[in-house]
Amino acid sequence: xxxxxxxNHHVILSEAASLELGCNYSYGGTVNLFWYVQYPGQHLQLLxxxxxxxxxxxxxxxxxxxxxxxxxxxxxxKPSVQWSDTAEYFCAVIADQTGxxxxxxxxxxRLTVIP
Amino acid sequence: xxxVMQNPRHLVRRRGQEARLRCSPMKGHSHVYWYRQLPxxxxxxxxxxxxxxxxxxSGMPKERFSAEFPKEGPSILRIQQVVRGDSAAxxxxxxxxxxxxxxxxxxxxxxxxxRLTVL
Numbered sequence: 646x647x648x649x650x651x652x653n654h655h656v657i658l659s660e661a662a663s664l665e666l667g668c669n670y671s672y673g674g675t676v677n678l679f680w681y682v683q684y685p686g687q688h689l690q691l692l693x694x695x696x697x698x699x700x701x702x703x704x705x706x707x708x709x710x711x712x713x714x715x716x717x718x719x720x721x722x723k724p725s726v727q728w729s730d731t732a733e734y735f736c737a738v739i740a741d742q743t744g745x746x747x748x749x750x751x752x753x754x755r756l757t758v759i760p
Numbered sequence: 761x762x763x764v765m766q767n768p769r770h771l772v773r774r775r776g777q778e779a780r781l782r783c784s785p786m787k788g789h790s791h792v793y794w795y796r797q798l799p800x801x802x803x804x805x806x807x808x809x810x811x812x813x814x815x816x817x818s819g820m821p822k823e824r825f826s827a828e829f830p831k832e833g834p835s836i837l838r839i840q841q842v843v844r845g846d847s848a849a850x851x852x853x854x855x856x857x858x859x860x861x862x863x864x865x866x867x868x869x870x871x872x873x874x875r876l877t878v879l
Contacts (some may be wrong), residue, residue, distance in 0.1 A: 649802070675861045681870075686764075689870035696864035735802060737855070745816035746858060746865045747793055750802035754876050 669735030764871035785854030
């Protein structure tokens with residue numbers, strides 16, 4: 646079945662630690678890939694997105710993600726996290742099967758950064 | 761430029777009542793998506809609308825759920841005869857246009873969500 650998998654349900658890090666959140670998808674064909682973040686009490690915000698070109702994508706707040714087509718992966722990274730990065734992170738994919746450009750989401754990864 | 765607005769933010773209904781959720785897209789956006797997030801799950805697509813048209817409702821339950829996006833006014837997600845299983849957060853997102861994936865789909869901007877609780 647088509648899906649988006651985020652294997653880490655809850656990640657706890659100390660400030661200044663490096664972060665990598667995994668995301669794998671199972672859709673073939675053309676895809677657009679996204680990472681959204683939801684800070685406590687706030688709405689979903691776009692961190693970064695990829696549709697073509699350089700597979701290493703830079704986003705806001707020092708985040709980046711790498712698209713590896715052969716692994717169907719789009720992992721999110723940040724070299725040094727801050728307490729303010731505490732949030733829930735969602736990987737999402739748009740696949741070309743439906744034509745509606747609707748997002749398919751992973752179940753999310755909750756990041757807790759300890760000061 | 762105001763973001764996507766949703767109201768109410770919290771809605772409590774008893775079983776059998778109707779729930780109406782409203783979404784006002786960002787200014788200039790004519791495409792609206794509704795997603796539902798059940799507890800401990802990711803967001804799941806429900807329906808995609810343009811002004812006066814339902815484009816894709818493949819994610820909508822077949823019964824009791826309906827959506828509209830009239831020429832004037834907000835998009836409405838309507839749930840008739842609610843049941844406890846409808847308790848969830850309902851998110852609306854808007855985008856300015858549809859683009860093919862090869863050119864990069866437009867970003868969807870999300871509202872704060874409506875948290876529906878069915879007693």
